[in-house]
Amino acid sequence: MTTTPMRIVHCVRSPIGGIFRHIRDLAMCQSEAGHDVGLVCDSNTGSAFDNRLLEELKPRLALGIARFPMQRQLTVQDLTATVSLYKHIRDLKPDILHGHGAKGGAYARLIGSVLRLRGQKAARVYCPHGGSLHYDPNRFEGRVYHTLERLLGRLTDGLIFVSDYEAAAYESKVGHTKARSRIVYNGLTPDEFTPVPVDEAAADFLYIGMLRDLKGPDLFIEALYNIRLKNGSAPKAHIVGEGPDEERYRNMVRKLGLDGAITFHGALPAREAFKLARNVVVPSRAEAMPYIILETVAAERPLIATRVGGIPEIFGRYANRLVEPGHIGKLTTAMEEALADPAKMAQQAKNLRSCLAETFSVDLMNDRITTLYQEIQGIAPTDSSTPAQADSVSAVPRAQTVLARSSNR
Structure with missing residues (x-):
C-alpha cells in the first residue's frame, strides 16, 4: 500500500523505560517510511543512559x-x-498528535483540540x-x-491499547469509547530473537526494570532473604535499573545483610544485562505489556514473572507458570525451584521463545498503528475486523479478577 506522508508528533512525560522503547521504535519505523516525526517530553526526567x-x-x-518541564502529578x-507545549506543537503543524501515558495523553488531546x-x-x-489504568x-x-480519562475520551480520535x-x-474503569481503537x-x-548466553561467572538471579514498588524490586530482595533464612546462604543476584526508590532498596539490602549477595548496576541494555x-525475575505488581518480558523471552533466558497485565498474553498456553503478584511466598518458591532444576528452566525458555516472533514484531506494531492513523484521516480502508471495542468487551471477563486488584503503589 502506498503511504501518504504524515507529520506525526509523539508526546510523553517521562522518556524512560518501556514506554520510551515503544515510542523510539515506532518513531524510527515511521521516519524510515517517509513520515516527518517529532517528540516532545519532560526536561527533568531521565538519567545519562x-x-x-x-x-x-x-x-x-x-x-x-x-523538552519542557512536566510534572508527574496534576499541579x-x-x-x-x-x-x-501548545506553541511548539502548533508550529510543527502535525497531522497526528499521539500522546503516550496519562500525562502525555492529556497534553496531546487538549492541545490537539x-x-x-x-x-x-x-x-x-x-x-x-x-x-x-x-x-x-x-x-x-x-x-x-x-x-479525567472519561472527559478526555470525548476529545480522542484514536485509542491504542498494548494488550x-x-x-x-x-x-x-473508564468506560466504552466512541473513538476508533x-x-x-x-x-x-528480528535481531532480538537471537538467544543470549550467560557469562561463565553468572549469578543466580537478575532483576531488571524500574526501581519502584510497582515493579516489585522489594519482593525480589525479600525472596532472596527468605532463601537465605532457609538454606543458610543467599543466591547471588544483580539488580539492573534506576528509579525513585533506589536508595530505599539499597538500604533494604544493607538492613537484611545481603550486601555480599546483591549487586546494583544502574541502567544497562537488556541484552547486556541478561548475561x-x-x-x-520480573515480580511486578502491575503492568500493561512489558518490554522486559518480551526481551527476556526472545533472548531465551529462563524467566520467573507474575500474572499481571498483558503478561499472560505473552505466555499463552504457558501462563500457568506465572506467579501470583505480591505473594512473597510463591515468588520465593518459584525461585527455589529454578535453583533446583536449571535444565527445566532452560527448556521452558526455549519453548516460550518459539511462539513469540510472529505476534510481537516491531514491523507489525508499526503497520497497525500507522494504518490506524490513516483510517482516522480517511486515507486508508477501515480495519473493521480488529476494533478494540469488541476485543475489550470479550477480554473483560477473563481480566476482571486482576482488574479488581490493580492499584497504583
Whole structure:
C-alpha cells in the first residue's frame, strides 16, 4: 500500500523505560517510511543512559525533539507547561498528535483540540501504557483520574491499547469509547530473537526494570532473604535499573545483610544485562505489556514473572507458570525451584521463545498503528475486523479478577 506522508508528533512525560522503547521504535519505523516525526517530553526526567538514547534518536526525527518541564502529578504548573507545549506543537503543524501515558495523553488531546478549533486538523491519538489504568477505581485518586480519562475520551480520535488486558481495564474503569481503537502488541526487532548466553561467572538471579514498588524490586530482595533464612546462604543476584526508590532498596539490602549477595548496576541494555545471571525475575505488581518480558523471552533466558497485565498474553498456553503478584511466598518458591532444576528452566525458555516472533514484531506494531492513523484521516480502508471495542468487551471477563486488584503503589 502506498503511504501518504504524515507529520506525526509523539508526546510523553517521562522518556524512560518501556514506554520510551515503544515510542523510539515506532518513531524510527515511521521516519524510515517517509513520515516527518517529532517528540516532545519532560526536561527533568531521565538519567545519562536515557538521555543518550534521546540523543541517538534526535538525528532520525525530521521534526526534532523538544523538552519542557512536566510534572508527574496534576499541579498548577501544568497550565504553564501546556501553553509552552501548545506553541511548539502548533508550529510543527502535525497531522497526528499521539500522546503516550496519562500525562502525555492529556497534553496531546487538549492541545490537539485547541488546534482543531483554530483550523488545524490534528488527529488526537492516545495510548495509556497502563498509566492511570493502574489506579484502584475504589480509591479517591482512581476516581479522579478515571473521571479525567472519561472527559478526555470525548476529545480522542484514536485509542491504542498494548494488550487485551489494557483494553479491558479501560472498558471497566473508564468506560466504552466512541473513538476508533485498536489493540496493538509491543514488538521486537528480528535481531532480538537471537538467544543470549550467560557469562561463565553468572549469578543466580537478575532483576531488571524500574526501581519502584510497582515493579516489585522489594519482593525480589525479600525472596532472596527468605532463601537465605532457609538454606543458610543467599543466591547471588544483580539488580539492573534506576528509579525513585533506589536508595530505599539499597538500604533494604544493607538492613537484611545481603550486601555480599546483591549487586546494583544502574541502567544497562537488556541484552547486556541478561548475561549477568541464569534466571530473570520480573515480580511486578502491575503492568500493561512489558518490554522486559518480551526481551527476556526472545533472548531465551529462563524467566520467573507474575500474572499481571498483558503478561499472560505473552505466555499463552504457558501462563500457568506465572506467579501470583505480591505473594512473597510463591515468588520465593518459584525461585527455589529454578535453583533446583536449571535444565527445566532452560527448556521452558526455549519453548516460550518459539511462539513469540510472529505476534510481537516491531514491523507489525508499526503497520497497525500507522494504518490506524490513516483510517482516522480517511486515507486508508477501515480495519473493521480488529476494533478494540469488541476485543475489550470479550477480554473483560477473563481480566476482571486482576482488574479488581490493580492499584497504583
